[in-house]
Amino acid sequence: MMFSSDPIVQVRNACIFQGMNTVLQDVSFNIEKYEFVFLIGRTGSGKSSLLKTLYADLKLQMGEAEVAGYTIHNIKIKEIPFLRRKIGIVFQDFQLFTDRSVAENLLFVMKATGWKDKTKMKTRLAEVLMRVGLGGAATKMPHQLSGGEQQRVVIARALLNDPSILLADEPTGNLDPEVADGIFQLFQDINKQGTAILMATHNHELLKKHPYRVLKCEKGKLLDSKTSDFTLSTSQ
């Protein structure tokens, strides 16, 4: 199949499995550059499995997908780190190294993704911390930061390689509503500056307040607000 070069994500007739179980079947959708898309669905409906498929952590065994120019269904193991440089990944649990400073956390990822020039690394580190509103936090240890600040560091880490899309799995799940609002605004700012966002969430308030496109995992299918009417509730 030929893919056009425009969308960041293209999925065609994908079936997503966990072990022997089919989690989602016949999944087809695109995400365009600069789109903001929510991913909803009840617990266990397949949101994380879909995100993992897109960043090649879960093998796509049936169907086809292309993400940020990489073909996912036949991606080679050695290509996966290059794919991951084009996508930023943000989870609910902050997953920072607790025994390293903020700067050390970010430098670790930069080294692992091929950065070598120390001056450029320092400049980039300062840029991403500024971008998430944590200009003064480089020398702090994670435990010296609030939950919201730690999530901002995770977002800064995801931005290091200037990804074309951020995949976020419940990024506000563990945060107080006010803090969650701030984090959500940060995602919106990042999106306005040209990064597509696919965000899995259970947060009904966000869905009500922000009328972005919604993909919903339901009964083994992926529904799309662009093409079908469905209830936004994630609890049914």
Ligand SMILES: Nc1ncnc2c1ncn2[C@@H]1O[C@H](COP(=O)(O)OP(=O)(O)OP(=O)(O)O)[C@@H](O)[C@H]1O
């Ligand atoms: N590593 C795994 N091995 C086997 N089955 C799994 C694995 N991870 C998830 N599953 C199963 O796959 C299905 C989809 O799970 P998934 O985590 O994708 O759902 P989810 O919509 O992200 O849920 P939540 O909202 O709770 O995060 C569930 O039935 C789950 O039990």
